Amino acid sequence: MLQLCSSVIRKVNGRRFYTVIGLDRSTAFRSKILEGLNVDKRNLASAERKQRTFTDRSQLKYARRLVVKLGSAVITREDGNGLALGRLASIVEQVAECHHEGRECIMVTSGAVAFGRQKLTQELLMSLSMRETLSPSDHTREDAGSILDPRAAAAVGQSELMSMYDAMFSQYNVKIAQVLVTKPDFYNEETRKNLFCTLSELISLNIVPIVNTNDAVSPPMYIHDDTVVPGTGKKGIGIKDNDSLSALLAAEIQSDLLIMMSDVDGIYNKPPWEDGARMMHTYTSKERDQVQFGQKSKVGTGGMDSKVNAATWAMARGVSVVICNGMQEKAIKTIINGRKVGTFFTDSVTTSAAAxxxxxxxxxxxxxxxxxxxxxxxxxxxxxxxxxxxxxxxxxxxxxxxxxxxxxxxxxxxxxxxxxxxxxxxxxxxxxxxxxxxxxxxxxxxxxxVLRKTKLAENLVLQQVTxxxxxxxxxxxxxxxxxxxxxxxxxxxxxxxxxxxxxxxxxxxxxxxxxxxxxxxxxxxxxxxxxxxxxxxxxxxxxxxxxxxxxxxxxxxxxxxxxxxxSQHIPVLGHAEGICHVYLDKDADPAKALKIVRDAKCDYPAACNAMETLLIHEDHLSNDLFNDICNMLKKEGVKIHAGPKLASQLTFGPPPARSMKFEYGALECCIEVVKDMDDAIDHIHKFGSSHTDVIVTENDSSAKHFLRSVDSACVFHNVSSRFADGFRFGLGAEVGISTARIHARGPVGVEGLLTTKWILEGTDHTAAEFNEGKRNWLHETLPVN
CATH class of the missing domain: 3.40.605.10 (Aldehyde Dehydrogenase; Chain A, domain 1)
Incomplete structure (x- = not known):
């Protein structure tokens, strides 16, 4: 258990947070809650848990102490030439955002050796190039890279890596600190205590520690799994790479969540490139025997086996763990928001089954x-x-x-x-x-x-079927x-x-x-x-x-x-808005107009096919129809709003509409005046939602022009907009109404839920025979019945 190194009150985005470093997690959480941390009281039980992992992804938003581990494959470019700066900048932005939300963040990063090797390789190549000029040899870039000592590369890369992190985090006004560790730091009781007190003090000072192994002075670290860490009486974890390092750190500082970012989407039951590989969105310790591990990372030192070992070790010590693809956009924030990204480690069997x-x-x-x-x-x-x-x-x-x-x-x-x-x-x-x-x-x-049937050639028939x-x-x-x-x-x-x-x-x-x-x-x-x-x-x-x-x-x-x-990858069929219009043409029958408008607005005002805007030809302002319409709507309890053109012609009238592109979904509507039918059509195209639009007129020529010109899924003449419905269309029902310009438009019944495939039947036909003139095309249309 950590010693109490410090406690400090700090402000983050205007809030007061009481950071207690080193206390038992339940006590720390209680202190934060009492100091005003915005944690839902209904989730107090999960917030006060002691050394228990979250059991559901939806709880991850309550994680307050966060360790983010970046693997070498995430840090470096795919071609191996340097760091993936764009990807790294996105990760830094997410960590900074978490930091400003009041979360305590620690990063465990790889990349020093790769960064240093790139820099030294370039210098060595320049040196080789000069020697080549004076004394020709067979040295290549690969030779230059292979003769570099990784410790020297780490020594050069560490300072470069931290300079880059400092520049990136400074854009978000976040201070960072470098913490280099070696094997004795964990094995020796005094240095281990000093290390974690340092981390605690940095966190309390609102600084993000960035931890890395000091590969410049020490080979890859290893503490045997059965080694008892001095002063604790607890068994340690084999520290072979940054996976195990991050797990140890997360457990020792009592982190709520460890996110291990790699170059794969998560844990698969077998290597992803093999047949039958299945992504495991949730992983329990009981499922380990079901997993076949492949080769190690091509870039870093840790393979998937190492990641799973580290994750399960941390999970057993009260840390929730997610292994994810660090190349995925906004992976950290997506995980914290409870989305199903990567593999979530939990010992809750019921959660695994549900997930x-x-x-x-x-x-x-x-x-x-x-x-x-x-x-x-x-x-x-x-x-x-x-x-x-x-x-x-x-x-x-x-x-x-x-x-x-x-x-x-x-x-x-x-x-x-x-x-x-x-x-x-x-x-x-x-x-x-x-x-x-x-x-x-x-x-x-x-x-x-069968929608289409074609005889392509003798004994070669093609069918298109639903x-x-x-x-x-x-x-x-x-x-x-x-x-x-x-x-x-x-x-x-x-x-x-x-x-x-x-x-x-x-x-x-x-x-x-x-x-x-x-x-x-x-x-x-x-x-x-x-x-x-x-x-x-x-x-x-x-x-x-x-x-x-x-x-x-x-x-x-x-x-x-x-x-x-x-939905970025799955097509969506539907409509976002139902801004339906009824246009009263200059040749509209007043009795029909009143009846249709009443039904379109008042029959079911919450429906997507209810009238939201009434367009009136300007001639009706000087006769009784306009007043009759207004009086009828008021009698039905409809609140009327005036469009800009109508409002300009009335001294005293309805309040102005907030927008001409608005769906009320209640006993409210807008009335606007238009000078003619083309003006009405232009208004519908500008402010409508391509759902359902109506013309009321006794002029057949005008009606045909409106029906032909209005580009909506449903266009009606002398009927209420409420007829835009699958049942009323005789489809039995509808799965929804589509305003998209695809095969399914308007009320979508069975036919809208079908696509097609092509069936070709022949004997021994080959394409080459037609190219060589041995067979001839016919392309004869056949009856489908």
């Missing part, structure tokens, strides 16, 4: 999709019909679960529009059942449908009725499906998923669809590009925008 469960569910969804694809259309339809019937026959169970969600949501203060979306009723379930049967009845001609996309991830908020709708669409399109619902609908979603599983069990595909109910963050799901083929977010514009922003 890998989503991977397993996704793999099951993939295999389940292939089972669905092999089924006949009637078998897939029967599973959907079964689910539709269960929604009615087991409605009491569903409504009972839904009542629990509503009760909890009401107590938590959930907004009324969200409560409305959360609520289920017998009529809603009945409508759901009808919609699902529509999906079932329309699913016979989806998967395996196939499922693969595995879908649908993330939805509040609306539990989305679950059976999306599940039925996945069944009909033979896609595997992962569903991530909001916690506010947890009971309802669980009950509905039970019915989905029951309906799939009858066709042997119960693993094809699963509900993700672990603690996995959405951000982790978005990084599973090997398992998930398409993401479909259903919920608020903030949710959709965040998903679109975070």
């Amino acid at each position: 890998s469960s989503v991977d397993v569910l996704a793999e099951n969804a993939r295999s389940g999709s292939r089972v669905l694809q092999r089924l006949s259309p009637s078998e897939r339809a029967s599973a959907i019909h079964s689910l539709a019937d269960l929604l009615v026959s087991k409605q009491e169970e569903i409504l009972e679960a839904n009542a629990k969600d509503l009760e909890e949501a009401t107590k938590s203060g959930l907004a009324k529009p969200l409560l409305s979306r959360l609520s289920l009723s017998p009529s809603k379930l009945k409508t759901l059942s009808v919609g699902l049967k529509q999906i079932a009845d329309s699913s016979y001609e989806n998967v395996g449908k 196939v499922p996309i693969g595995v879908l991830l649908v993330i939805f908020e509040s609306r539990p009725d989305s679950l059976p709708q999306v599940a039925a669409l996945a069944m009909a399109s033979a896609n595997g499906l992962l569903l991530k619902g909001g916690k506010e609908a947890a009971h309802s979603n669980k009950a509905l998923m039970g019915l989905v599983k029951e309906s799939l069990k009858g066709v042997g595909a119960d693993d094809a669809i699963s509900l993700v109910s672990t603690r996995e963050e959405i951000s982790d799901l978005l990084s599973m590009e090997k398992h998930i083929d398409l993401i479909i977010p259903r919920g608020s514009s903030d949710l959709v925008r965040n998903i679109q922003k975070q």
